[in-house]
Amino acid sequence: MAVHTAAHHSSGQVLPFRESLLAMLGVSFVTMLVALDQTVVGTALPTIVAELRGFELYAWVATSYLLTSVITVPIFGRLGDYYGRKPFVIASIVVFTAASVLCGAANSMLFLVIARGLQGIGGGMLVGTAFACIPDLFPDSVVRLRWQVLMSSAFGIANAIGPSLGGFLTQYYGWRSVFYVNLPVGLLSLFFVWKYLPHLRHVAHEARMRLDWPGALLIAVALGSLQLFVERLPGHGLRASAIGLLALAVAAGWALWQWERRCPQAILPVDMFRNASLNALFTLAVLGGFTMFSLLFYAPLLFQGGFGMTPKEAGVVITPLVVFITIGSIANGRIVSRIRNPNLMLYIGFSMMAAACFAVALATRGTPRGLLMAFMIVAGIGLGFVMPNLTVFAQQTAGREHLGIATALLQSLRMIGGMIGTALTGTMVTQLYSSGVQRALDADHATHWLPQLADPQILINRDAQASLIADLTHAGHLGAPLLEAAREALVSAIHLGIAVAAVVAVVSVWQTRRVPPVKLQRKMEPVIHAD
Template identity: 25%
Template sequence: MTKRRMTIATIALLIANFMGGLDATIVNTALPAITSDLNGIRLIGWISSIFLLGTAVTTVLWGRVGEAIGNKRTFQISVILFIVSSLVGGLSTSMLMLIVARAFMGIGAGGMVSIPFIIYADLYANPAERARALGWVTAFYTLSTVVGPLIGGWLVDTLSWHWVFFINLPIGIISLLLLQFSYREGNRAATQNRFDYLGSGLLIATLVVLLFASDSIATNIGQTLVLVIIGLVLMGVFYHVEKHQTHALVPVELLKNWQIQSQNVIMFLINGFFIGYSVYAPMWAQGLLGTNATYGGLTQIAGSVLLLIGTRYTAHLMERLPYKHIVMLGSLSVLLSAVAMTLATQSAPYWWLLVSGGFNGLGMGLAFTPMQVSLQDGVRQDLISVSTTFGLLFRTLGQTFMSAIFGAVLSLSTASQVGGRLTTRMMNQLTDASSARHLPQTLLPQLRTILFNGLHLIMGIGLVLVILAIFINLIRKEPAKQPR
């Protein structure tokens, strides 16, 4: 494979990564308009969480499929599924239809974002070179998060929220065409390992049950407890089954390696706060400060720029500092963001959101790359693929479960405060600046107080997550680099 073909193939993968990042920020920007149009504040958490669930439950599966049929073909299938589902999402006329489309988009995204990381690990054996390559991945992702709010806000303000899904079609097709005509996969990418159907089914069942448990917090605590117990039982069964599988979906050796799994737990926790800020900062700007969708989306800009800076600088830090120290620097930056949002008052200015987002993005940029490299270099050669996808699974799970929990928290908080002249429908309208203009002006202060109470509670929970992540990073040991 020539250097030119390798460059084009890398660009194809980066474009897909750009599309994944664009979807995250552009949909978050459009959430207030979607909520208002489809009257869906009760189900708002599902727009993000069902997408993330689809990504989470298939991340490890896509890696195993790639081992069986080849990474190129697997990647192409996942991108096609993503863009077809995007078309359905753009045509949605109800929350249910949109949620189903988002689920299939998430399934496609699971392969679209995980398979490239496996390919990069094969292309770049040197950790520092791979860190720089991952820096380009983050650069493209960050570029999407910078332009995503601008594009999303413009589309919502000038056309409609439906177009935030339609935009994925041309981007996905370009990625597919570039990869098809440039990348030639070696035969060694495909294996004859028997697929672990039982383990896959148990993993999916476990995650689905636990997600429903997270969402049911808003409606039935008893049901939540029952689902949590069922989920834990399924988790135990999954572990038992994997112990006796010759070709386990997730080898028990990997599950028992705390030096590796502690990093996955940290990823889970800090990504939990990250999704809280990403989803609810635009709502804070529109609902509490009265900005339009464009300015709501711009709350992500400072974080996106500093995420890029943090990631690019990490490659240099990794040559000088232990990975654990770099992760601590990143976690402390995220902590500053969480503290800022927790201390923010209802009258906090717009720039306060930007500063908080900046610390959040910088911290994520510093923390992610060294942990991702360590997850690959800290295991045997034959475990690189599953360790990579399992790490991405934890990152996605942090966003998935906390998105559902945060949605339930907002729903509970809102339901406990509305009544009389204040209705849930009014709260739906408040989250979108264009529809909020039609609300009775005398009721706006009370409605905004209700929304603030819910958002403030979400940020407080996020702060606890970040503190736990810092504690785990303090007590963990760095995994030793394995020979190749």
């Protein structure tokens, strides 16, 4: 293997323009692979469960993926810092694509859950290494922000077409095609990464690294317990099993902190958390994830279940959110390198997210669709101003040695924020909706109909609604008003959940002052280029 120090080009990148473009296309296809999978599968889930008959494992199709990916992200982020990222990106594409084929071939829900767990390992490796390839290729943070638009665009396109593509494939080619679609995208990304992504390793890490296995195990226990706690909370409330899981997560987190302080080759460098700037950015990643995922998960339910839109109409209203994340990222790349205080973009971004969430929390069924789309545009631009800057600021602050683990941790913490946000919002929505429906049924002496109205999904399925109204009317109850009362209970519950997300965004604006002024340096650092 020929090893030589890569010459930096005057434009602040390791490779010339053409090679940089081809390498970034490879990384963008990898990003698209993960983003597409996350959005496409959700649409197909009801059909999968209907065929494989395993409703008790419904949540686990998503949970097993999230669980394994959240655990593997920091592990492979650290390994990439030591050995270079290219081998792990290649391995992750192979694992992810092979697991997708296994998911498509599943003949039971248990098989699908296990295959999704394997897919999550590939997804975690991808997120932990692919995102950190960009600062390797573009050491100049100003140049990096411009190139990062390519990755943001791939992410935005995948998120925008994912739900519609999932619906189309499931309807015309069956749910298995939703997993098989990863095969061509995986092969395409494998070709570009294998051929054009250079194998860059940092000069400082010439010695052989010994992996911190106890640290990796404690990360798995801490994040795994937290994920399971969050997953169980909406449906089961604060039962003894949920409190036990939370206690285990806290205990494993404390043990991890103690171990990593003494470990000479810690997988999670504790000194990063002592850095005031990184600490503030990590906090903002959790808070940003909370707001973003609460809005992404519950706005569609509000529009369909609460405002009576069809899935297609709700999709049209939601689409500007994901499209304008990309547009916001492009605008951010142009603005942030030209202003004296780049931190200002975080203030603007979080303020826009807060304003959009408050607006959605006040929206009613009579709010014009155009105005709802305007709220989504504001939220999308706000996210486009926040997400790339958190990543670039963290990479800038962490320095070359901790670049991979800092990038990976930021992604993990955003997911953890999202997990907490969706779980808390979900718990509030479930409790408030149930109590609202219970009150309406009590008033009409129809309490025994609670099981039929207990799941808000009844407010989305129009055929089921017509049938239920007919049954209620036949039994001597006011069918349509009862259903309307359930709808109002759902709207009130989601309004409160999204208002909490708005308050979290306001807290994020306040927290942004903890980030010391970031200077986007045009600093070149030597890397080893191993072909």
